[in-house]
Structure formats: structure tokens, C-alpha cells
Amino acid sequence: MSNDVVLQFNRKRSRITEILFYAINGILVIGFLYPLACVFISSLKISSDLVMTPPTWWPSIFTINNFSELLLSNNSMTRAIMLSGVISLLTVVGTVILSTLAGYGFSRFNFRGKNLFFVIVLLTMMIPFQPILTPLFIIITKMGLQNNIIGLVLVYITFQLPFSVFMMRNTFDSIPREIDEAAQLDGCSPLKILFRVMPTMVSPGIVTVIVTTFIAAWNEFLVALVFMTDSENYTMPILLFTTSSGQYGTVNWGLLQASTTFTMLPCIIIFLFLQKHYVSGLTSGATKG
Known part of the structure; x- marks a missing residue:
């Protein structure tokens, strides 16, 4: 009992x-x-519902006019959306390539000062980007890359590399070295091992880098505001800030909410499709090494 x-x-x-x-x-x-x-x-609310006091949760009339105004009536907003997408994709590609190569080098090769260099990479994660905006702006301007998406992409890649290198290095460390030795016996060079053998096994780490880098580049505001002074090169977050206000300081709340909703969609979609690999990358690669 x-x-x-x-x-x-x-x-x-x-x-x-x-x-x-x-x-x-x-x-x-x-x-x-x-x-x-x-x-x-x-x-999805009409203008009168958005300014009601007290505010109402459910709209009296559902409308998609805010989205129509965002995508069809505002050419600059469409351009900003496309520009943000291009910048985010270029940042993702550059960050994935560089962090994968660096992570593979730190994990699989022994060279003098290896641990010191890796510690320096980690220390850069502790530096807030605001104090270094001025010297970066001077460098980018002297390179002739101000108001240029390439210059903005290079800055974004620089900010994303420390965490991405840390993630990829630990992801490679979680893979047994016996796999490399077996591939070398089959005649594979280190680069062939990296590009032919490793991609499937390090995919969780790569997906983690893709998700974090895309979200950071897509939503970034301050750096783009400093480097993109031409209104034709405004990214999505900047244009959300500048176009949400109407005449005499009034705010077009419907356009602002539609723009915010549209801004969230790519990040949500990417995370939903890649969340399994993303969580796996965080729980495996980030805890090893």
C-alpha cells in the first residue's frame, strides 16, 4: 500500500x-x-479608430488601406524595403563566409597566438558600437563609401563578426576530429573538408549566424542614419521614423502600424522556418569549446 x-x-x-x-x-x-x-x-483600423479615447481593441471596420498606402502609394517606402533586404542579405552572406572560415581556422589549426587572437575577438564584443561610429564614419568617408550600401554592409559585417566567429568556432569544436582525419585519408585538403564534408554538420551554427545577422541588419537604425545621409538611400527603419509624421507634427498612426507589421514579417518568417536549427545551434555550438 x-x-x-x-x-x-x-x-x-x-x-x-x-x-x-x-x-x-x-x-x-x-x-x-x-x-x-x-x-x-x-x-487594420481606420484613422478614426486609431485616435479614439479610450482606445478600442477591436476595429469598427477592417481595412487594408494602410498597407495599400505603404506599398502602392509610397514609392520611397518600397525602395527602402528593397534596400534593407539587399543590405541584410549581403551582410548575411559576408558574415557567414568570413565567420565560417575564421571559426574553422581557430578550431582546426594551431598557430602562434591562436588563443590570444581569439580572446581579442571576444573582447571586441564588449565594446559598444556608439563610441566607434565617428572613426568608422571617417574611414568610410575617406574610402568613398558614404551613402553607399557596400560601406554600410562592411560596417554591419564588422559588428556581427565577433559573435559569429565565436559561434562557428565552438560549432566546429563540437565535431570530432576523427572526421577530418578520415577525410584526409581519402585525399581531401583542408578546404575540401570545409566545403564538402563540414557544411551539413555545422549547419546549426550557420543557421544561428544567419538568423542573428539578418535580424540585426534588418532592424538596425543608428548606424544607417549616420552613414546614409541621402534620403534616396534610407533604409526601412530610417524611413519609418521620417515618414510616420505628417504636417504640423501629426502622426499617421495607420501607416506607422502597417510599416511596423511589415517590418516584423521577414524576421518572423525566417525564424519560424529555421527555428529548429537555430535552437540546436545555440544549445550545442555555443556551449562547447
């Missing part, structure tokens, strides 16, 4: 623990999704 009582008690305790776990996580999910839901629903 005592064993039965203990078993029943353990089952009840595990059930209560499971209920508490799902309840707490459900509350957290609601807390995170509530602001996003407010933005999306507000983007």
Missing part, C-alpha cells in the same frame, strides 16, 4: 508540475505576443 501511495503522490506531483510549467509558459507567450497583436490589429 505504501508503494501505491508513493506512486500516486509522485503522479499527482508530476501532473501539478506539468500544469504549472504550461501555465507559466502560456502567460509568458501571451505577454510576448500581446504587443505584436496590438500592432497588427491597429494596422
